[in-house]
Amino acid sequence: MVKKKxxxxxxxxxxxxxxxKVASKIEKISKxxxxxxxxxxxxxxxxxxxxxxxxxxxxxxxxxxxxxxxTSRNFLNLGHxxxxxxxxxxxxxxxxxxxxxxxASIREIYYELKHSLGSGKExxxxxxxxxxxxxxxxxxxxxxxxxxxxxxxxxxGALYGDITLKDKMHNNDTFNMLQxxxxxxxxxxxxxxxxxxIVKTNAKYVLVxxxxxxxxxxxxxxxxxxxxxILVGVxxxxxxxxxxxxxxxxxxxxxxxxxxxxxxxxxxYIYSVIKQGSMALAAHSGFLACPKAKYIGMTIEDIHDYELxxxxxxxxxxxxxxxxxxxxxxxxxxxxxxxxxxxxIKEGVxxxxxxxxxxxxxxxxxxxxxEKINGKKxxx
Amino acid sequence: MVKKKxxxxxxxxxxxxxxxKVASKIEKISKxxxxxxxxxxxxxxxxxxxxxxxxxxxxxxxxxxxxxxxTSRNFLNLGHxxxxxxxxxxxxxxxxxxxxxxxASIREIYYELKHSLGSGKExxxxxxxxxxxxxxxxxxxxxxxxxxxxxxxxxxGALYGDITLKDKMHNNDTFNMLQxxxxxxxxxxxxxxxxxxIVKTNAKYVLVxxxxxxxxxxxxxxxxxxxxxILVGVxxxxxxxxxxxxxxxxxxxxxxxxxxxxxxxxxxYIYSVIKQGSMALAAHSGFLACPKAKYIGMTIEDIHDYELxxxxxxxxxxxxxxxxxxxxxxxxxxxxxxxxxxxxIKEGVxxxxxxxxxxxxxxxxxxxxxEKINGKKxxx
Numbered sequence: 001m002v003k004k005k006x007x008x009x010x011x012x013x014x015x016x017x018x019x020x021k022v023a024s025k026i027e028k029i030s031k032x033x034x035x036x037x038x039x040x041x042x043x044x045x046x047x048x049x050x051x052x053x054x055x056x057x058x059x060x061x062x063x064x065x066x067x068x069x070x071t072s073r074n075f076l077n078l079g080h081x082x083x084x085x086x087x088x089x090x091x092x093x094x095x096x097x098x099x100x101x102x103x104a105s106i107r108e109i110y111y112e113l114k115h116s117l118g119s120g121k122e123x124x125x126x127x128x129x130x131x132x133x134x135x136x137x138x139x140x141x142x143x144x145x146x147x148x149x150x151x152x153x154x155x156x157g158a159l160y161g162d163i164t165l166k167d168k169m170h171n172n173d174t175f176n177m178l179q180x181x182x183x184x185x186x187x188x189x190x191x192x193x194x195x196x197x198i199v200k201t202n203a204k205y206v207l208v209x210x211x212x213x214x215x216x217x218x219x220x221x222x223x224x225x226x227x228x229x230i231l232v233g234v235x236x237x238x239x240x241x242x243x244x245x246x247x248x249x250x251x252x253x254x255x256x257x258x259x260x261x262x263x264x265x266x267x268x269y270i271y272s273v274i275k276q277g278s279m280a281l282a283a284h285s286g287f288l289a290c291p292k293a294k295y296i297g298m299t300i301e302d303i304h305d306y307e308l309x310x311x312x313x314x315x316x317x318x319x320x321x322x323x324x325x326x327x328x329x330x331x332x333x334x335x336x337x338x339x340x341x342x343x344x345i346k347e348g349v350x351x352x353x354x355x356x357x358x359x360x361x362x363x364x365x366x367x368x369x370x371e372k373i374n375g376k377k378x379x380x
Numbered sequence: 381m382v383k384k385k386x387x388x389x390x391x392x393x394x395x396x397x398x399x400x401k402v403a404s405k406i407e408k409i410s411k412x413x414x415x416x417x418x419x420x421x422x423x424x425x426x427x428x429x430x431x432x433x434x435x436x437x438x439x440x441x442x443x444x445x446x447x448x449x450x451t452s453r454n455f456l457n458l459g460h461x462x463x464x465x466x467x468x469x470x471x472x473x474x475x476x477x478x479x480x481x482x483x484a485s486i487r488e489i490y491y492e493l494k495h496s497l498g499s500g501k502e503x504x505x506x507x508x509x510x511x512x513x514x515x516x517x518x519x520x521x522x523x524x525x526x527x528x529x530x531x532x533x534x535x536x537g538a539l540y541g542d543i544t545l546k547d548k549m550h551n552n553d554t555f556n557m558l559q560x561x562x563x564x565x566x567x568x569x570x571x572x573x574x575x576x577x578i579v580k581t582n583a584k585y586v587l588v589x590x591x592x593x594x595x596x597x598x599x600x601x602x603x604x605x606x607x608x609x610i611l612v613g614v615x616x617x618x619x620x621x622x623x624x625x626x627x628x629x630x631x632x633x634x635x636x637x638x639x640x641x642x643x644x645x646x647x648x649y650i651y652s653v654i655k656q657g658s659m660a661l662a663a664h665s666g667f668l669a670c671p672k673a674k675y676i677g678m679t680i681e682d683i684h685d686y687e688l689x690x691x692x693x694x695x696x697x698x699x700x701x702x703x704x705x706x707x708x709x710x711x712x713x714x715x716x717x718x719x720x721x722x723x724x725i726k727e728g729v730x731x732x733x734x735x736x737x738x739x740x741x742x743x744x745x746x747x748x749x750x751e752k753i754n755g756k757k758x759x760x
Binding site: 102103104105107108109111112114115116123154155156158159165166167169170171173175179180181182183184185186187188189196211212213216217220235310311352354355356357358360361 | 482483484485487488489491492494495496503534535536538539545546547549550551553555559560561562563564565566567568569576591592593595596597600615690691732734735736737738740741
């Protein structure tokens with residue numbers, strides 16, 4: 001059992017882990033297994049228990065975290081044997097990646113490792129959920145994140161504003177996001193400091209935007225320059241690469257993070273994942289969360305303040321159900337959010353960020369966002 | 381009724397339409413309506429009939445086109461009155477956009493124009509499908525595309541390779557896509573020549589890639605540089621901005637376009653839309669289609685040639701149904717595609733492009749694509 005204090009220390013350390021260090025962790029886990037076999041013990045390795053029962057909301061830090069419950073996988077337990085084999089396959093492959101300086105998507109490693117066993121019909125992996133689950137095991141065992149194992153999910157999201165990045169793995173390309181036309185930069189799936197350096201930014205804050213269309217609107221209105229803002233268009237739920245980038249701007253550059261989504265359960269969820277982390281990735285909040293992030297809107301109050309009733313939509317049954325669940329979430333246990341959720345349920349409406357176009361196209365950039373940000377009219 | 385010859389001529393012309401010309405077209409349509417009213421005639425305007433019955437596959441050009449069937453909207457016809465009103469609202473708003481040099485997403489114009497009528501409960505638009513449909517009417521009436529009306533859909537897709545673009549609406553930013561790190565450029569929703577200039581490219585062809593993860597793989601393998609390729613990661617079905625860009629590289633730069641998708645009905649559909657255009661946008665194939673584009677794969681033959689059987693997946697019932705429908709499509713009436721579709725149905729399998737990782741991560745870049753492209757092993 002890893003004690004809490006030790007764990008915290010290790011987690012801090014891993015933020016600076018490089019490929020060599022992570023590879024040596026994998027090697028250590030593997031050597032331990034080999035030594036167990038030599039001693040004729042049942043090969044076993046430890047990983048954190050997952051699922052809600054082991055997820056805690058750390059009130060002080062304001063992030064979701066994985067608890068201390070550990071679980072073991074034993075090769076000689078019939079129920080564990082296949083998973084054990086899968087774990088050694090993934091561990092060995094990621095070790096290769098780290099040594100060869102290659103990276104792979106989690107779908108690629110699944111395909112790379114999938115093959116039939118011997119002459120039988122049994123496959124190493126039946127589908128990607130099996131390898132995904134093993135990757136999480138390994139992240140926990142090695143106390144790191146998949147990006148440090150040279151794995152990653154799909155890329156999504158765009159970046160715009162006065163920020164200069166350097167890609168150390170690509171001729172040290174150095175480019176400022178205000179000089180790439182109105183498209184901006186396509187955020188990679190991997191945004192690790194060992195690869196992408198934040199060279200400089202003159203921005204005062206990071207604005208995270210749910211929809212790609214609103215991102216384009218704010219680019220067209222020259223919002224970034226006029227307000228010294230970095231715009232991150234996440235296009236729905238933020239991909240891990242976008243979350244790593246936002247986290248790094250928050251942590252390394254000390255920039256406030258403001259989140260601008262539709263006013264509905266999906267938008268609130270996008271916000272809460274950026275702020276506190278997610279259940280599924282509770283172990284990695286230290287790499288991904290921005291606990292001081294603020295929610296700009298859309299809010300129910302906006303509908304009244306800006307007379308937007310005509311452009312609201314009725315909440316669907318599923319939305320209402322989801323909003324009611326959110327009322328009980330630890331991280332929404334504060335008056336402003338309780339009021340917001342209850343009011344939404346009572347009025348039964350949702351409002352999209354693009355609905356602000358009902359005032360005028362420029363309204364969001366010239367009135368709405370400045371009023372919210374300068375007046376600090378946020379939800380916590 | 382617009383005669384075919386006249387229409388063709390006009391369509392050619394519209395490729396060079398600028399905001400002023402399009403605005404004057406809208407003005408002309410509007411003036412016609414005003415003059416009808418003054419003459420106490422029923423205000424009427426003409427637009428092309430839509431739906432399959434008016435879509436033709438032009439064998440010679442190799443693209444889908446809208447036929448000559450026209451339809452009229454009459455204000456004094458009770459069934460048309462609301463749509464007529466909606467059309468004038470959209471026409472007037474796009475005229476404003478063109479005059480003020482503003483652009484809007486099709487969701488924004490919906491929200492901008494949505495309001496209740498008088499003291500009644502009737503709204504100008506109930507939902508976006510209504511304004512979307514009117515936008516198509518207007519595109520047809522003015523014989524142009526929505527981008528020229530300063531409207532656009534959401535952006536999606538990334539661009540990488542030795543190509544330099546200039547954004548004439550953004551300080552004339554000029555940037556080469558090999559110098560933006562490994563992320564590449566985030567393709568805008570609007571890629572019109574009046575705004576984005578293709579300054580220079582040393583590439584020999586354009587490679588369109590279905591998944592974002594495969595796009596990242598090819599970037600990591602330095603495929604673009606080694607093969608003088610432009611990579612366009614479309615992330616599923618290509619957005620209009622990405623299609624306009626691919627079309628322009630095909631047309632303005634005379635570059636061959638190769639499409640690389642999963643081997644399944646969705647992948648084939650992505651290909652056919654890039655090559656021939658789509659049913660829904662049949663009128664705009666001249667702005668969007670690349671009739672000489674070639675299909676690289678994945679193919680059923682690949683599964684055998686590269687021993688990938690273990691990493692295929694069973695076709696779902698819906699996939700088989702879709703494949704059977706495609707057998708009858710005019711643009712798949714050639715032996716190679718008939719063979720491919722029939723074989724897929726017979727073997728009942730689909731294969732993803734990422735399944736090539738089963739050979740090795742580098743295999744796609746070092747073996748598969750070069751063999752296909754250098755050997756001209758394409759489907760037509």
